[in-house]
Amino acid sequence: MDSLYEIIDSTLQTKNIVAKQHDIGVLRVSGMDAKKLLQGQTTCDITKLSAENGLYGAICSIKGRIISNFYIVQNNDDVLMIMAKDLVEKTLLHLKKYAVFFKTELVDEQDNVKVYKKLAAKNCEADSNVASNIFATTHDNETITLTIGHEPLEVQLLITSAKTDIEEKHQDLSALAILTARPLISLEQSETILPQWLNMQSTGGISFTKGCYTGQEIVARMQYKGKSKKQLALVTWHGNLDQTQAIVDEQAKNIGQLFFVTQIKDTYYAQIILNIDPSEVELPSFGWQRINTIATSLLT
Structure with a gap:
């Protein structure tokens, strides 16, 4: 029986992988009440969201079923929710029902923001605690880097302007990202x-x-x-x-x-x-x- 590390070593072979995520979209939530709105609609604790700390969470129906799940980062005063592209509209319509009570705006950013996924061999010095509810976020020029996993390999999301191109590498191996523990559902x-x-x-x-x-x-x-x-x-x-x-x-x-x-x-x-x-x-x-x-x- 192969272990995860044997699978990764034989497939990755020290390569770094960068691949554009064509099936991922971005919903921008802006305004002074953006976090207040999301705090009452998401499974994660939005009070822990900051420029340095991203989150993973879900929006649920009253029956507890996931409407959409997402990664979430702070971009200046706005909040970016990264989710399956085919769920952005449904999520936007769901949140609009509650947004009328808050000073906030919801915008589908699929034409303005691109998302890449970067995979690399596990960083031995990184904290690999999979149960952590805080995900390191860095900002460099027009790119936000969100590290969504260290175990069993390092996986990052690169969120950037539609005008910015990031060189793709070995994108045929990007399927290895399935080995991370935080999947996103589809419509x-x-x-x-x-x-x-x-x-x-x-x-x-x-x-x-x-x-x-x-x-x-x-x-x-x-x-x-x-x-x-x-x-x-x-x-x-x-x-x-x-x-x-x-x-x-x-x-x-x-x-x-x-x-x-x-x-x-x-x-x-x-x-x-x-x-x-x-x-x-x-x-x-x-x-x-x-x-x-x-x-x-x-x-x-």
Whole structure:
């Protein structure tokens, strides 16, 4: 069984990867009440947001399902929310319902801001505590760099003006970013997933001390009463498998669902939402087609 580090070493081979994120969009929240609005609508504690500290969080429905999740940075007096491009409009419309009570403005910045992802070998000197809810942010000319993970490799988001071009490198290997523990959902997945199913309680995406926000009661109840075992795990395999098949165990019992999959050459990497504790998983498969390797049982 390959470890994450063996997979990374054999694929990365000391290369630095820089790739433009065509499926990522940016929502700008500005005005004197921008943070006050977001504090009542997000799972993360917006009071901890600053020029040096970024956050990871979600906006939930009253049923506790994720409408959209995001990385968030401060840009001067404005707040930038980085999320799936196909969720920017839905998020904007959701927040507008509450923004009428605040001095704030919401703007879709897809034509004015670009986002790149940079991957590199793990920085041994960096704090690799995956549970941290604070993410280092730096500002250099027109580029904001947000470090979203150190483990098992270093991943950064580069947020820059649409007029600024950053040289892309080895973008064919950018699929390795799936190994980080903080995925973003798409429009298709919106309002179908609880934050805990993506391990957001373990990866800094939920504050349980910040106070009320939409969906907070459901999210807190799930945390403290533990009614669902669902959580995110990572698997890899070689060659084409029928991904429309259910993920089952040796007894053909359904144990999870495919969340996201990508590939580099003939190796596939997938995040799956398991219905059972990852320690109980031995030989999962798509129907009768065996998944060759569990690279890690849990992405935390």
